[in-house]
Amino acid sequence: MKYQFQIITANDSSHFIEEFENRLRWLKQRGYSLYVETEPISEEIANYIFRLQGTNHDKLFRNEDIIYIFKHQMSEILAEHIINGWETKLLWKEILKNCRRVNREDRQIIYDKSSDFLKRCHNNESLNLLMNFGRKNRIAHRLLEHINSSPKLVVEGFINFCLQDYLTEIKFAVELAAEELKNEKEYNEFVNLLRYFVDTQVPKICVVNLLMDKSGVFFLWDEAGIKIEETYMSYYLDDMLLEEINLDDVLISILITIAPRKIILHNTDSITHNESVEMIKKVFKEKITECGGCERCCSYQEGNEKRHH
Numbered sequence: 477m478k479y480q481f482q483i484i485t486a487n488d489s490s491h492f493i494e495e496f497e498n499r500l501r502w503l504k505q506r507g508y509s510l511y512v513e514t515e516p517i518s519e520e521i522a523n524y525i526f527r528l529q530g531t532n533h534d535k536l537f538r539n540e541d542i543i544y545i546f547k548h549q550m551s552e553i554l555a556e557h558i559i560n561g562w563e564t565k566l567l568w569k570e571i572l573k574n575c576r577r578v579n580r581e582d583r584q585i586i587y588d589k590s591s592d593f594l595k596r597c598h599n600n601e602s603l604n605l606l607m608n609f610g611r612k613n614r615i616a617h618r619l620l621e622h623i624n625s626s627p628k629l630v631v632e633g634f635i636n637f638c639l640q641d642y643l644t645e646i647k648f649a650v651e652l653a654a655e656e657l658k659n660e661k662e663y664n665e666f667v668n669l670l671r672y673f674v675d676t677q678v679p680k681i682c683v684v685n686l687l688m689d690k691s692g693v694f695f696l697w698d699e700a701g702i703k704i705e706e707t708y709m710s711y712y713l714d715d716m717l718l719e720e721i722n723l724d725d726v727l728i729s730i731l732i733t734i735a736p737r738k739i740i741l742h743n744t745d746s747i748t749h750n751e752s753v754e755m756i757k758k759v760f761k762e763k764i765t766e767c768g769g770c771e772r773c774c775s776y777q778e779g780n781e782k783r784h785h
Contacts, residue, residue, distance in 0.1 A: 477539040478529040479546060481623065485557070485631035486520060486565075492557045496526070499549050507531065508542065526550070547623045554629070555616035558642075562635060566643070567591060570650045582657060589653035594645070615642060670732055670759045677735035684734060685767075687742040687776060688753065692723045696730065708733060724752035731756060742767040743776055 485492075493512055500510055508530035515523040528546050537545075567590055571583055578586065594611075618638055622629060635643070683699040696705040708730040731739065739756065744766050747753045757764050767773055 477531065477542065478527070479543050480528075480627065481526045481547075481550060482628040483524045483526065483554070483631065484517065484521060484629070485524065486522070486561060492553065492561060493524075495553050495556065496550070499553060500528075500546065503528070503530075503542070503546070548620060551616045551619035551623055554619050554631070555612045558615055558631065558635065558639075559612055562631065563594065563646075564591070566635070566646050567594075567650065570646050574647075574650065575654060578654070585657055586650060586653045589656055590646075590649035593649045593652060611642065611645065615639060667755070667758045671761070674732055674735045674759060679737050680734045681736050683738045683740065684731065684736040685740045685742060685772075686727075686731075686756075687772060688727075688747050688750065689743070689776075690746050692750075692752070694723070694727050704734075705730065727752055728755055728759075732759070736760075737763060739764050740767055741765070742770065742773045 493514075496512065497510065504510060508528060511525075511527040511529075513525040513527070515525075517523050528543070567587055571578075571586055571590075575583055575586060619629075619634070622634060622638065681698050681704065684704070685697045685699075686694060688694040694705065695703070697703050709726065739760055741747070741753070741764060
């Protein structure tokens with residue numbers, strides 16, 4: 477029995493060859509011989525010929541079964557080769573095509589973000605189910621169809637003509653990454669604008685204490701312990717009633733209006749990763765200090781525990 481399959485792909489494919497030999501080791505144990513011939517076509521492309529031959533002494537498998545298993549394993553290995561060996565090239569090709577006006581540093585950021593997005597989709601089981609049982613499985617299925625109908629595969633041509641949905645995912649990942657970078661830049665510009673405004677304002681109150689719970693309800697008081705949020709909340713009541721502004725936005729607006737020289741954050745364990753608090757930290761930076769556990773923090777936490785018991 478003899479079977480041969482030819483693959484033309486990128487010539488930096490040593491891992492691809494190793495994976496092929498590892499996966500088909502059990503065929504060698506059954507007396508079959510596996511050969512790989514490599515012939516460089518150019519600096520970037522090489523021609524690989526995979527040969528399987530031997531005499532079948534196994535009563536469980538016919539020659540057709542052995543060849544089918546060989547083809548199936550080949551499709552799996554090639555799918556991994558496309559994802560691991562070609563995805564970087566495809567991402568950069570899409571970035572260079574559609575992000576021509578983007579500088580080199582931002583292109584690298586877009587590549588990192590889009591690559592991370594594809595990897596998370598590929599590795600996450602629930603996302604794989606959502607995306608038609610996973611990128612690798614879909615590619616392997618298409619490859620097996622091709623291998624069953626042809627003795628030769630040109631990987632780049634196969635990607636371009638038979639994996640349009642995969643290329644669409646590549647394009648979507650790049651567009652998503654570019655949009656995310658744009659939003660991050662706009663956010664940072666907005667934060668810098670707020671910082672400039674705060675730094676140039678005369679403080680209405682020098683020290684502001686902020687205590688917030690997990691739901692976003694906040695309390696503000698000055699250095700003398702006098703509540704201050706109610707004085708400013710009235711400006712935003714109409715907008716809040718119409719749901720045109722939320723509590724987080726009100727808090728940030730009040731603090732920027734007051735422009736204090738110092739903000740003391742209380743109950744910090746309950747507000748970790750809170751978006752409005754993260755924004756406040758970015759705007760006020762060195763003006764932020766965290767309370768180590770004052771009487772107000774302790775009484776608030778005790779009251780919270782009582783409410784939950």
